[in-house]
Structures are given as structure tokens and as C-alpha cells.
Amino acid sequence: MSDLNSAAATLRSVNGKLARRLRESAPPGDLTWPQVSVLGYLVRDGAMTVTELAGLEGVRSQSMGATVASLQAQGLVKGEADPLDGRKTRYLPTESCLTLIAANRAKRDDWLLQSMATTLNSAEQQILLAAIPLLQRIADQ
Template sequence: MSDLNSAAALLRSINGKLARRLRESAPPGDLTWPQVSVLGYLVRDGAMTVTELAAREAVRTQSMGATVASLQALGMVQGAVDPLDGRKTRYQPTDACLALIAANRAQRDDWLVESIATQLTPHEQQTLLAAIPLLQRLADH
């Protein structure tokens, strides 16, 4: 295995482990992971129909309909008639949802800041900061 192959495998493994640690640092509370995933799409990409969300998650429309209905019952999403096609409903996050997501992100950020501050030396912190643009470029490619 080449050095690049080894580095790629190690980076993938580390990324997965860090993602799990971040999820553990701010659990979703009463929400299921599928609900969290749907909210993520709506916050990042804007209002969507059940069909669009089902395609993103690669699940049946009926299954996604149940997930969206549960989020609506929790006050996390609200539906509005699609202005281009009145037969469709587009769902978007509510203010309560956006507040919950902001609090969850703040918890994860706090965990990461604390971990960087306590687990890395100042020199290592600078090395990590210098690597961020490179990781961003990989993520954006």
C-alpha cells in the first residue's frame, strides 16, 4: 500500500471516529437519527417536499412521510403549499427547530474547543489550524 493509500484510509477512519465523538457530545435528545438527518437537509438546503427528502435519504416516500409527520407533531417542521404546484407541500424548519439545532451545534463546538485546548499543545494547535484549509479543499472537491 502506498503512503497516500495509507493516509487516505487513516484519514477516513479518523474522520468517522471524530464524527461519532461529536455526535456523542451532543445527543439529539428525543429526536431519532433519521429525524435529525431530515432536519439537517431542511436547514442546509431549504424547504423540500416529502418526495425530495425521500430521494435524499434513499427511502420510500411513505417512510419519509411518517418521519416528516412526526417532526411536524413535535413542532420541528411546518408545511406550506408549494407556490409553483399547489398539490405539493414544502416543509421547512420552525424557529423552535432552528434554536434546538443552534444549541446542539454550540454543544459540539464547545466539546471540540475543549478537546483541542486540553489535548493538543500550542504548537499542535497551530498545526491543526494550518491543516484546516487543506481539509476544506478535500471536502469541497
């Protein structure tokens, strides 16, 4: 069990370091990290209200309202009436936002591909490829 405890701690640490390196490989430009986080929710999970976003981020609705308003002013999100309750506004990403996110993801993918290709030999690349489904199972549980 001690080996598994050590592996868990090491994997957590490596995962954090890799996440930081990926963020550094494609900085958010003029966006703040809270704005990036909100866009991530909207792209992954679909349209949401300010209250729903605030709950996910653990901030007050007023604070989230300011974040969403700034994204709307930049043309990255748009509001539409909630189909179940027209008094509520649900926000979703614009085409401009989706293009920006796709470009950012491509930069991170390119950095990771280049790092894997230049740092790992062919046998190590095969080991990494074999480990991906295992990591996916852990992440999906």
C-alpha cells in the first residue's frame, strides 16, 4: 500500500506541474483566469445563468455578474432568455469565443506534442500511450 500512496502523491504533483506548464504554453491574453474559467464552463456544459456560474465558482452572483458583463462586452458571450423562465438570462459562448478557445487548445496541444516527441523515446511514448486509458478511468470515476 505504501507504493500506491507514494504513487498517488507523485501523480498529483506531476499532474499539477503539467497543468501549469500547459497554461504557460498558451496564456489567456487579455482575459483573467476567472474569465477563462467561466468560458470553460460555458463551452463544456452549455448555457448557464449568472447564478449557476457563481455557484460553480463559489463566488457571489454580483461578482459573477461583473465577470459575465466583461465577457459580454468583449463579444465572447451572449445572453438569451431562459426557455423555461423568460425572466432569467442564460449565457453562452459566441463564435468568436469558440474560435479563441480552439486556438488556445491548439497551442497547448502543440506544446504537449512537441514535448512528448522530443523528451520521450519511442518505447517511452508507447508506455505513455498505454497509460492514457488508465488515467482516463481514474479521472472519470
